[in-house]
Amino acid sequence: MTIFTQIVWLGGLFLEGVILIRSIQGKSFAKYSLFYVYIASVLVTSAALWVIYIYIAKPSVNVAVYWPAQYITLALGCGVIFEISRHVFAHRVSLDRLARWTMLATFGLIFLLVAVHAFLLPKWNVAANTADLERDLRVAQAIVLMTIIFLTGYYRIEIGKNVRGMILGFGVYVGASVLSLTVRVFIGPRFSTAWQIIQSSAYFAALAIWAVALWSFEPERPSKPPSDCDDESSAGYQALADQTQEILVSIGDHLDKPRTK
Amino acid sequence: MIQLTFSLLVGFALLVILYFFVRGGKVSAEGSAQQLREARQTLDSLQFSLLPNDLVHRIFAKEDLEYVRRAAPSQVQSLFLSERKDISLAWVRRVRGAILGLMRFHRGHARLYAQLNLSTELLLAFNFVRLLTVCRLLEIALYVRGPYAAPGMVRTVAVAAGKVCTISEKSLVFLKANQIDPLRNDPSRHGASV
Numbered sequence: 001m002t003i004f005t006q007i008v009w010l011g012g013l014f015l016e017g018v019i020l021i022r023s024i025q026g027k028s029f030a031k032y033s034l035f036y037v038y039i040a041s042v043l044v045t046s047a048a049l050w051v052i053y054i055y056i057a058k059p060s061v062n063v064a065v066y067w068p069a070q071y072i073t074l075a076l077g078c079g080v081i082f083e084i085s086r087h088v089f090a091h092r093v094s095l096d097r098l099a100r101w102t103m104l105a106t107f108g109l110i111f112l113l114v115a116v117h118a119f120l121l122p123k124w125n126v127a128a129n130t131a132d133l134e135r136d137l138r139v140a141q142a143i144v145l146m147t148i149i150f151l152t153g154y155y156r157i158e159i160g161k162n163v164r165g166m167i168l169g170f171g172v173y174v175g176a177s178v179l180s181l182t183v184r185v186f187i188g189p190r191f192s193t194a195w196q197i198i199q200s201s202a203y204f205a206a207l208a209i210w211a212v213a214l215w216s217f218e219p220e221r222p223s224k225p226p227s228d229c230d231d232e233s234s235a236g237y238q239a240l241a242d243q244t245q246e247i248l249v250s251i252g253d254h255l256d257k258p259r260t261k
Numbered sequence: 262m263i264q265l266t267f268s269l270l271v272g273f274a275l276l277v278i279l280y281f282f283v284r285g286g287k288v289s290a291e292g293s294a295q296q297l298r299e300a301r302q303t304l305d306s307l308q309f310s311l312l313p314n315d316l317v318h319r320i321f322a323k324e325d326l327e328y329v330r331r332a333a334p335s336q337v338q339s340l341f342l343s344e345r346k347d348i349s350l351a352w353v354r355r356v357r358g359a360i361l362g363l364m365r366f367h368r369g370h371a372r373l374y375a376q377l378n379l380s381t382e383l384l385l386a387f388n389f390v391r392l393l394t395v396c397r398l399l400e401i402a403l404y405v406r407g408p409y410a411a412p413g414m415v416r417t418v419a420v421a422a423g424k425v426c427t428i429s430e431k432s433l434v435f436l437k438a439n440q441i442d443p444l445r446n447d448p449s450r451h452g453a454s455v
Contacts, residue, residue: 094377139268142275149282154386155368171279178272186265 002193008200009050015207016043019214028162028217032087034079035166039210041076045069067130074137078103080170081144087163087220088152095151102147106140135181141174160220165213169206176202320348326409342407349408350400357396364389 016039023029029036052065081103089096114133149167152159159167180198184191319325329341367385371377 092377094379098379135268139271142271146271146275146278149278153282153285155371168279168283171275171282175272175275175279178268178275182265182268182272 002197005196005200008204009046012200012204012207013043013046013050015204015211016040016046019207019211022211022215026215026217028214031217032083032162032166032214034076034083038073038076038080042073045073067134070130070134074134077141077170077174078107080166081141081148084145084163084166084170085148088148088157088159088167090220092155092157095155095157099144099148099151103140103144106143107137110136110140131181131185135178135185138174138177138181141170142178145171145174161218162214163220165209169209169213172209173202173206320345320352321408323409342409345408346403349403353396353400353403357393357400360389360392360396364393 019039020029020036020043023032023036049065049069082100085096085099085103089099113136117129145167149171151157176198180191180195180202184195326341326345329338333341371382
């Protein structure tokens with residue numbers, strides 16, 4: 001492990017501690033519980049890996065502990081996406097549902113592929129393909145995150161400072177992870193050192209973003225729908241959608257006709 | 262190899278989307294009266310100054326071309342064609358702008374509803390993209406072949422523009438713009454603010 005990686009590692013532990021302390025001081029732990037559970041789990045696993053690295057100093061032990069710990073934090077990382085979706089689409093049931101379905105579908109597909117590999121290829125096993133599996137799971141996280149960002153942009157949904165920081169930090173980390181893991185799988189062990197540096201730097205950057213964005217709790221601006229836009233008036237939405245659709249089709253007909261002449 | 266390419270694409274796409282996410286401006290207040298006022302003003306300017314039939318007919322009138330060809334020297338003819346091309350292009354861009362305006366308007370108000378119909382929204386998004394593409398193709402056709410080379414397309418654009426206006430008008434009525442700012446909706450008070 002390079003000195004740079006060690007510095008980033010210790011810096012990361014420090015920032016994780018700061019984020020957790022600030023969440024307790026600012027009473028925001030309960031508001032973003034899944035996110036802080038993720039940070040706490042990473043803090044615990046990183047500290048444990050650090051102790052193993054310093055005191056046991058056996059690479060085989062380190063590797064044996066690293067991947068299971070990585071999978072636990074990876075699974076909890078899905079909780080962060082869930083948290084983001086829950087806050088961003090707090091008043092948009094359908095969009096929240098769409099984000100969750102996307103999450104379910106992408107993760108389901110990946111686990112299905114793992115199962116297919118395990119059943120059809122006798123020599124294939126998860127332990128020997130950890131980097132592949134992590135990359136696939138990160139890709140799934142990236143797809144869900146992109147869906148959430150696209151929907152917020154498309155419907156111009158206002159996002160508070162805290163959740164914005166969560167999205168940005170997690171996005172940076174997931175994006176860098178997907179790219180570095182892909183290159184690592186492609187190039188092989190020669191890329192391991194660079195991969196470690198990229199991975200730890202990206203996570204440190206994410207922690208720095210989270211520390212700034214979540215320094216103080218900022219409640220989401222109430223985006224209360226007008227009285228005629230509540231859950232019970234789906235007829236109102238349907239009227240808007242029908243009207244737009246009807247005239248769009250009409251325009252389409254007019255635009256298509258001369259071209260087909 | 263396909264898997265690697267796909268993963269790389271996803272990674273890059275996420276970072277690019279994040280870049281735009283960070284750069285994105287502050288979202289205006291939801292369903293603000295300002296939005297409705299702007300939509301109304303755009304619609305008024307389209308209806309009263311850009312879309313009347315005689316104006317559209319005048320821009321694309323073949324008689325003008327025939328007259329210039331008969332009576333003017335070649336320099337004047339080419340100047341005439343060039344200017345008519347510019348005008349027709351500007352006109353098509355306004356139509357495209359109106360469709361974009363409608364799209365923004367629909368999205369801006371659809372987001373207020375908790376229970377969106379996702380299949381309807383997908384269909385609408387598809388239709389918006391299709392229409393915007395067709396408008397862009399028309400723009401290219403006018404640019405390449407000129408306003409008199411594709412009279413069918415010109416008619417199409419004219420009808421489409423009128424339709425877009427109708428859409429916007431209906432949307433504004435539906436959203437009760439009159440109740441929000443009646444003075445702005447009075448045609449006699451264009452540009453006046455209270």
